[in-house]
Every structure is written in C-alpha cells, then in structure tokens.
Amino acid sequence: MSRIKVNDELREVTLPITLTELIQQDNIVPDMVSVQINGTLLERAKYDDTAVSEGDEIDFLFFMGGGSL
Amino acid sequence: MMDFTPDQIERYSRHILLQDVGVEGQEKIHNGKVLVIGAGGLGAPVLMYLAAAGVGSIGIIDGDVVDLSNLQRQIIHFTADVGKPKVLSAKEKIQAINPDVNVTTFHDLFTAANAFDLIRDYDFIVDGTDTFPVKFLINDACVLAGKPFSHGGILRFDGQTMTHLPGTACYRCAFHSPPPPNAVPTCSQAGVLGAIAGMLGTIQAAETLKFLTGAGEPMVNRLLSFNAKTMNFRTVKLHRDDNCPVCGKHPSVTELSESEQAACDLKKH
Numbered sequence: 028m029s030r031i032k033v034n035d036e037l038r039e040v041t042l043p044i045t046l047t048e049l050i051q052q053d054n055i056v057p058d059m060v061s062v063q064i065n066g067t068l069l070e071r072a073k074y075d076d077t078a079v080s081e082g083d084e085i086d087f088l089f090f091m092g093g094g095s096l
Numbered sequence: 097m098m099d100f101t102p103d104q105i106e107r108y109s110r111h112i113l114l115q116d117v118g119v120e121g122q123e124k125i126h127n128g129k130v131l132v133i134g135a136g137g138l139g140a141p142v143l144m145y146l147a148a149a150g151v152g153s154i155g156i157i158d159g160d161v162v163d164l165s166n167l168q169r170q171i172i173h174f175t176a177d178v179g180k181p182k183v184l185s186a187k188e189k190i191q192a193i194n195p196d197v198n199v200t201t202f203h204d205l206f207t208a209a210n211a212f213d214l215i216r217d218y219d220f221i222v223d224g225t226d227t228f229p230v231k232f233l234i235n236d237a238c239v240l241a242g243k244p245f246s247h248g249g250i251l252r253f254d255g256q257t258m259t260h261l262p263g264t265a266c267y268r269c270a271f272h273s274p275p276p277p278n279a280v281p282t283c284s285q286a287g288v289l290g291a292i293a294g295m296l297g298t299i300q301a302a303e304t305l306k307f308l309t310g311a312g313e314p315m316v317n318r319l320l321s322f323n324a325k326t327m328n329f330r331t332v333k334l335h336r337d338d339n340c341p342v343c344g345k346h347p348s349v350t351e352l353s354e355s356e357q358a359a360c361d362l363k364k365h
C-alpha cells in the first residue's frame with residue numbers, strides 16, 4: 028500500500044493506479060472534477076494517462092454551477 | 097470627505113465603529129459600484145447585504161421572472177412577487193432596505209454581446225448565475241477587462257467561492273473549460289438546501305465589502321468550499337496557471353464568444 032493525500036486526507040492505495048481510476052474509486056464522474064496534483068492543475072484529457080505516485084497530494088475541485096435558479 | 101447626514105452616521109454606525117472601515121471606509125462603500133449578475137439564490141443575499149451596507153450604485157442583471165419554486169431560498173423575492181421580473185422585485189426590496197442606494201436594472205441575459213458594456217461602469221462584479229457557460233463568460237469578460245469579481249456556486253449541500261483580482265488566479269486557472277453538457281447537474285435538477293445560498297452569498301457580499309473598503313485580505317488564489325452536512329470548510333490553494341486558456345502565457349480565449357453557450361444544454365428549469 029502506498030500513501031497519498033486526497034483533499035487533505037491521508038489515503039492508502041495500491042499502485043499502479045491512474046487518476047481516472049482514483050476518481051472512480053470515489054464514485055465521482057471524472058467530467059465533474061478539476062484535479063490538482065501537488066498544486067498543479069491537470070488537464071481533464073490527461074486523467075487516463077496520469078499515474079498516481081507515492082506521496083502525491085491530490086485535490087479534487089468540483090464544478091458547482093448553481094446559484095441563480 | 098463627503099458629509100454623511102446624522103441619519104447616515106447612525107445607519108452605518110456599526111461599520112464606522114470598525115477600525116478597518118470607519119467613516120473613510122463607509123465613504124468608499126458609498127462610492128462603490130457593484131454589478132450583481134443573477135438575482136436568484138446567491139444574488140438575493142448579496143444584494144440585500146450590499147444594500148444594507150450602503151453600496152452607492154448597484155447594478156442587477158437577470159432575465160427571469162420570480163417563480164414559486166424560487167421562494168425557498170431567494171429571500172429578496174416575496175410570495176406576492178411571483179410572475180414579476182426578478183430585477184424589479186429585487187430593486188423594490190433594495191430601495192425599501194436603504195434609499196441611499198442607486199439601483200440600475202437590466203432585465204436581460206448576460207451574454208458575450210453585452211458583457212463588456214455591462215461590466216465597464218462597475219468596480220466589482222458578483223457572479224450569482226447558475227450555468228457554466230455564463231460562469232466562464234463572466235470570468236473571461238472580467239479577466240480580459242481587468243475587473244475584479246467573486247465567483248460563487250452552490251449545489252445540494254455544497255458551496256464554493258473564490259475572488260479574482262487582476263493578476264491572480266482566475267476561474268479557468270482552476271477549471272479550464274466548462275464540463276460536458278449535463279455532466280454536472282444544476283440546482284433545478286439536483287436540488288439545493290435553501291440556506292446554502294445564504295451561506296455562500298453572504299461570503300460573496302463580505303468579499304465585495306472587503307474589496308471596496310480595502311479591509312483584510314481578499315480571498316484570491318484560493319478556492320473555498322464547504323459541505324453543510326459536515327459543516328467542514330476547506331480552502332485549496334490556487335495558482336495562476338501558465339496554461340490557463342484566458343490568463344495563461346498563450347491564451348486561446350482572447351475575445352468573448354457564445355460558442356460554449358450554444359454547446360451547453362444545461363437549460364434553466
């Protein structure tokens with residue numbers, strides 16, 4: 028097991044794992060999140076090809092569109 | 097320095113007592129011009145607090161009329177306002193709260209065609225809209241025109257907000273482009289706890305007043321999100337992204353267009 032941080036919380040994952048797989052573990056649709064890895068924004072098209080590494084700090088930023096209606 | 101009347105001194109006394117605001121700060125609020133885009137869930141508390149605070153000029157743009165299903169959270173609109181344009185309903189409440197405020201209304205949608213004209217005369221813009229194409233349009237217009245703005249979004253039990261000042265991370269630095277149509281539900285599809293709109297909208301109002309008075313530190317280069325089920329608030333650091341489509345080194349967005357709007361079918365209602 029390898030340790031990473033997801034949204035400030037420690038998590039143990041089995042490597043290798045792609046970002047898409049990590050997102051799906053949380054029952055999140057990849058299209059619904061913007062992702063920062065170690066503070067750098069990752070383009071959505073790269074989620075499939077990006078491997079998570081030990082010690083990564085990953086932030087899921089969720090699209091939130093409501094407000095007016 | 098302008099001369100506040102004794103009534104105004106009394107009305108704004110709790111601001112004037114604040115060391116970071118004082119008479120000078122209240123004068124800045126009085127001279128402030130703020131455009132609120134959307135007079136709905138977020139716009140309602142924003143408008144009411146800005147009106148109460150004595151913001152001198154408030155612009156409101158919203159193309160909708162008040163619907164019965166709005167009243168659960170859009171507290172600036174009353175039962176008797178159902179069917180009335182939201183901008184008109186909002187203007188009446190603002191004038192009742194504080195006759196010092198000059199209100200300009202635009203019963204219209206915020207579009208690529210009118211965006212620059214609308215924001216030009218304002219010091220600070222508040223995003224209280226509910227569709228991604230408009231949120232991205234507000235960001236692009238404000239970044240390109242060098243205008244500060246507050247982004248706000250709510251959904252179910254969650255809220256999120258960030259403040260942008262020229263030179264700081266923009267909405268596209270965190271969310272490059274709108275999500276595919278229908279990937280993310282709107283409040284009208286997924287619901288929202290009414291008070292969430294108040295929680296988020298009052299943060300946006302506070303950011304606006306901080307900007308006008310210069311008090312404190314604006315919430316720039318940070319995305320604040322909260323979940324009301326746990327009442328956990330979380331701040332994620334944002335950076336200005338060299339690859340940002342609008343404020344990066346090689347921007348692809350150099351003018352406003354409706355194209356992304358047409359590509360999205362996240363319809364209202």
Ligand SMILES: [Zn+2]
Nearest residue numbers: 266269340343
């Ligand atoms: Zn940017």
